[in-house]
Amino acid sequence: xxLEHDDPNFQREVRKRSIxxxxxxxxxxxxxxxxxxxxxxxxxxxxxxxxxxxVLRFNETVNAxxxxxxxxxxxxxxxxxxxxxxVNGPYGLSDGFDSTSWKLRVVNKGWGADxxxxxxxxxxxxxxxxxxxxxxxxIEGWSQITWWSGVKLSDFMKQYNLGSRNGRTPNxxxxxxxxxxxxxxxxxxxxYVGIDMKSALSPQTILCYAMNGNPLPENQGxxxxxxxxxxxxxxxxxxxxxxxxxxRRPRDYWFERGYxxxxxx
Amino acid sequence: MKRxxxxxxxxxxxxxxxxxxxxAVMIWSGTLxxxxxxxxxxxxxxxxxxxxxxxxxxxxxxxxxxxxxGMAWHFAFMWLFAVNGFAYVVYTxxxxxxxxxxxxxxxxxxxxQVLLHDLFFSRKPLPERKFNGAxxxxxxxxxxxxxxxxxxxxxxxxxxxxxxxxxxxGGYETARAIHFVLTIGYVLFFLVHIMQVxxxxxxxxxxxxxxxxxxxxxxxxxxx
Numbered sequence: 001x002x003l004e005h006d007d008p009n010f011q012r013e014v015r016k017r018s019i020x021x022x023x024x025x026x027x028x029x030x031x032x033x034x035x036x037x038x039x040x041x042x043x044x045x046x047x048x049x050x051x052x053x054x055v056l057r058f059n060e061t062v063n064a065x066x067x068x069x070x071x072x073x074x075x076x077x078x079x080x081x082x083x084x085x086x087v088n089g090p091y092g093l094s095d096g097f098d099s100t101s102w103k104l105r106v107v108n109k110g111w112g113a114d115x116x117x118x119x120x121x122x123x124x125x126x127x128x129x130x131x132x133x134x135x136x137x138x139i140e141g142w143s144q145i146t147w148w149s150g151v152k153l154s155d156f157m158k159q160y161n162l163g164s165r166n167g168r169t170p171n172x173x174x175x176x177x178x179x180x181x182x183x184x185x186x187x188x189x190x191x192y193v194g195i196d197m198k199s200a201l202s203p204q205t206i207l208c209y210a211m212n213g214n215p216l217p218e219n220q221g222x223x224x225x226x227x228x229x230x231x232x233x234x235x236x237x238x239x240x241x242x243x244x245x246x247x248r249r250p251r252d253y254w255f256e257r258g259y260x261x262x263x264x265x
Numbered sequence: 266m267k268r269x270x271x272x273x274x275x276x277x278x279x280x281x282x283x284x285x286x287x288x289a290v291m292i293w294s295g296t297l298x299x300x301x302x303x304x305x306x307x308x309x310x311x312x313x314x315x316x317x318x319x320x321x322x323x324x325x326x327x328x329x330x331x332x333x334x335g336m337a338w339h340f341a342f343m344w345l346f347a348v349n350g351f352a353y354v355v356y357t358x359x360x361x362x363x364x365x366x367x368x369x370x371x372x373x374x375x376x377x378q379v380l381l382h383d384l385f386f387s388r389k390p391l392p393e394r395k396f397n398g399a400x401x402x403x404x405x406x407x408x409x410x411x412x413x414x415x416x417x418x419x420x421x422x423x424x425x426x427x428x429x430x431x432x433x434x435g436g437y438e439t440a441r442a443i444h445f446v447l448t449i450g451y452v453l454f455f456l457v458h459i460m461q462v463x464x465x466x467x468x469x470x471x472x473x474x475x476x477x478x479x480x481x482x483x484x485x486x487x488x489x
Contacts, residue, residue: 056341
């Protein structure tokens, strides 16, 4: 029963079968290594490996297909909102900005080449005020329950007839008839985001001018920032300068640095 | 007498070896993501016993400032992890392999004996079965952990779309913490697994590649 008394034929059989199996095994390993080398050889596309970038696009397609507009971020009571709101991301907030002369610049696809409207903060404040208290989620991983107030982006679009492809009165209930995206840029063009129309129309998406019931602080994006609870914080652009209703996907600061475009939650 | 006997079905071997590099990528990319917000630590009162992770650990492995990279890898390879794990569970159920795997009421007592044996406190021989009680518990636990990683992962990936999963996991922060603890669990499982495989020897390891092992049989039981 011990090894010494083994039948040599048996040992040969064991060896033969082992070699065959391990040959397959090493072949499989070689294929994995080849796949790995191929993956690593892919060029970068907007800061991310091209093959991985394709999967991220696929993930966004899946998410867009299953996304339900009735799914809203969980809301909280104002008393649950933190007092010390974290400040993150100084991009696009360069010095020398004059908030007193600030006006929101808006451009809509289908308008004449030089057509632009300017909207003052006072005009925006005349629209119905909406409060959103939600768990603000940073792409870094932390989150904070915070309270923001402003105007629903959809109310703003209704008021100023924004979002249609031909520049006429938009039908906000018919999302496919609207431009695919809204691009937003800071006055110094240092930070910029693109928002898909479906997310922009969420009743929780607001153009925000107040935090914790007080005017928005400078480092939180005064005079006007975006709050869009169904996306990571990177999309909540501070100090909006220009807003464009466009079909082509607008440039996006963090997308160009390797993140996925949607940052949808 | 010795005989060649089948041990692990081909499908199981595929699932096992596919999972190995995929899980490695998931743990690595997960660590790149975790770095961007790394609040977890083991505390005793107010004294920090261990911080996940020390700066020296991050720097030695080149982890800092790779959040975007980590997310890209994590959200690409999650598909492989999920599909492979799902296929494994389905196969295990359909093929009846679960019978060897699932712990029963004797497993826990047996696992204790295995533990005593493995720590050299006991000389009683181990049960001669495909999987002993300790293995049944460990292998079933790691499958449950895999499902846990998937669920808590979805909870932090799409907390608005899948808000009910996030709620099920006890909220966003809790889901992230569980997701992290499970990862530590895999690492510990891996370390013990490697030690046990080394101890069990070549015949046992070879079976995970070839599917069969050489067993000793008494001559009289050889007759078919």
